[in-house]
Amino acid sequence: MRTTRILPIAAGVIAAILLAGCNADTATAAADTASTRHFGDIGFAPCSLTGPAGGTPTEAQCGTFEVPENPAAPDGRMIALNIAWLPANDGNSVATADPVFFLAGGPGQAATEHAATVERTLEEVGKKRDIILVDQRGTGQSNPLDCRDASGAPMQLDPSDAPDIKQMVDFARRCAQGLEGRADPRFYTTTNAVRDLDAVRAALGVEQLNLLGVSYGTRVAQQYAATYPQHTRTVVLDGVAPNSLVVGGEFARTLEDALALQSEQCHELPACRERFPTDMRAQLRTVMTSLEAAPVEVDYRDSRTGELRHDTVTADAVGSLAFMFSYVPQTAALLPLMIDEAAHGRYAPLMSLVQMSGEQMQGQMTRGMQWSVLCAEDAGRYEPGAEAADTLIGGEMAEAFFAPCSVWPSGDAPQGFHQPFASDLPVLLLSGELDPVTPPRYGEQVVANLPNGRHLVLQGQGHNVSATGCMPKLLGQFIEDADADALDTGCLDALRYVPPFVHFNGWAP
Template sequence: MRHHRNTLLACAGLLALTACSNAPAPDKAATGRHYGRVTFQPCTLAEAGTGGNVEAQCATFEVPENRQAPQGRKIALNLAWLPATDEGAALEDPVFFLAGGPGQAATEHAVLVDAALREVRKQRHVVLVDQRGTGRSNPLKCDGPEDGPSVADMDSLDEGALQAISRKCVDALSKHADLRFYTTTEAIRDLDAVRAAIGAAQINLIGVSYGTRVAQQYAGAYPQHTRAIVLDGVAPNALVVGGEFARRFDDALALQSKACAADAACRARYPTDLRTRLLALKQRLSAAPVEVTYRDPSNGQEKRDKLSASTVTGLTHAFSYMPATTSLLPLVLDEADQGRYGPLMSLAKFMDGQVSGQMARGMQLSVICAEDADRYRPDPADADTVMGDDLARLFFSPCAVWPKGERPAGFNQPLVSKVPALLMSGEQDPVTPPSYGEAVLKGLSNGRHLVLRGQGHNVIGQGCMPKLVSQFIESTDAKALDAKCLDAIDGTPAFTSFNGWEP
């Protein structure tokens, strides 16, 4: 989640189909493979940036865009089914994976999902639903800057400019979508419609980042159909998505600096903490952006571009998500302090390329403008943060022109439930810190919260977590898990040179 590009996640909905407790066995006839009433066809799912792919079964499932007008426009939800590797696995209570954002599509992350849930898939079927407005489920994307200006562009944009490009996006998307009906509430109704269609009496929900909001909303609305929930990078229902980015980022920087100070080699190489160095660099670039010669990370060609304060802030925030990238920050900042900006610019371009096109900006705005924007209250303390107090204001400014859906009463109340729940957080997560998980855990009497030392945002694939998640899904007893294996997980030491860190 950097600047305007939120990285929290989602799913779900309500088409009335009868659920049955005993789902029919898959039909492998030439007409397709059936899961309940849905017919799937073989497909291959690839993921940008991974070079990998996953063999799956794919289908579409139609739901009304506006459930108050069921004869009106329909949305063809894009579905993928990753069958259990054990052909005798039961079909009645599969796992539904809920992607983040808001704005990410579950099927576009199938490779990473398959890796993280490799143990789960031995005994459980996994279902991916592209949330309405994402992926191939009537995606709400605009061509050009209105689909999300890059961090490098933020210095030249104000509220008026963001609202102008958002109006263009509204005009374009309104030709094939009513933007009021692409919220979390409509998404969980879609999820329940899919659940009923495949004949599953109950489902297990695994939500990542914004997907944890979706999982909580589904469990609250459909407790009888929720067998268990797994929340990775927990976003409380009361959280104003985008309203706390600046403070949480400063908290993460403090933890990273503390880890460096505890390591002799890092402490000697970088005696000044990250926050102080970032603020000094931002101040210099705000006063005078610099033209930088750098190597294009996609092809190695030498290029030249402007490095601004927003570029630096966006890069460091993005790099704070994962220990492997966080470890590079002190070194590239040190290079910049010496007037060598090339490595920092190359990394900024690399990160822009990695996230480009992954977020459906229109769907993101439909969620945020309906569920978060009106609850945002400026915090004067943001002015003293690395990100500053402009971030949230710019983040929510498109909502002045965006069509707004409804947020039901009680939407922001904490989930209070006996549903079996496994929560997990990264110690240094810059957007959903462990304190968020602890807050949500208070309402979950059958829940447990695991915090992974030295880790960032989204930890379900780290170390022995895949094994623990599988054990939990089978037993639904989070408190009985032996989580000692997590003690072996730690952060990645900071690079002290381009050869790596000290041995």
């Protein structure tokens, strides 16, 4: 099945093992002598970190720290890493010496753009420990590898369009050309980002870090802990990506498995089984096959404005939506209803969601940085597998995902980069039972080499679970005591499956 429509969204939400949370813009106050605070050798000034939808700003301290773009050329071009510091807020004591470094997902997300989510997730931790967010090189305000044309205007892919592989390759080529003179994409790899993190650690004057990595950030965390074990105190991996994983190479299979679990969940509930007797995957396959043969023009309401719009719904758009909505149980609960509506020729609700999700994903990832990581660390190891051929989105998705690497300037992963993370450090691993991109089996694979590790699988949950239920409390206990086995996880038993919608008013009792 053709899957080119999936690629633009996949490069953001789907394919990137992303971090659940809102995007944000960083507004940094101008530093002056009176407002500047120092953490080690780095100066910070008050700033507010706010999301695009508004809401209460996250008050922080913001600063920069310069590192060489090419570590082998310290006198060459420098990168000013953008850093946010959330000071410990206990107020009754001096902050504990070992701060928490939050490592964002993607690849392509900026840590400072998730300050609100991080502050909530680490509410308990932040009472005694400082929290540090560093925009990884190439993201956010750390010399972003954003795509711009010759005039400097942002280049964007139309979320309602379906570019083919040739168009994506051309987009990547033009993006690389737009970076000439301001960045060399070859040096924006995980390995160099890990060097940056340790340089920041040293500049802050701290001896040890606690690491919280989500999604792709779990790769960064494992690489840092393996390279600098003496400077690592604890590690939390949320949405675990093993070092050996070819990011983007298994999405067809992991989505298929997640949809199977969601369908089983539906059929265990009498009301859901009665309303949707057909297996969700089979019904979705029928819808996509029909649309592949004949895309349907549809009138629908704009999800933001309510205005009437006209567009064409395609098989690839439906596949994209199924993947994106599988990330979070609250949106996954809509899938049976949306698919059933489409199977009966009613495409307007589904198209409204396609339009909404496509527009929301614009700008969520720094595309160039994502390619720099994936082309250096994953693309060369990808081997098409026959097992993907019979899946809903097929093997073509991975081929399209890596296609830009044919023209993107890329570096190399060092020897041993893909070896399993093996360590005696205290490590807490978290997985969502229904995660469509980093399923629990990945966590089991990694914890096998961690004698002081513990893997928690949260029932009925999707991708990235550190903010779910009582997990913030458990994170506080783990980082305080550095003992995963001592955690009393009974509070997680209260987590329940989110029941699928059986009509547009929600769940029927």
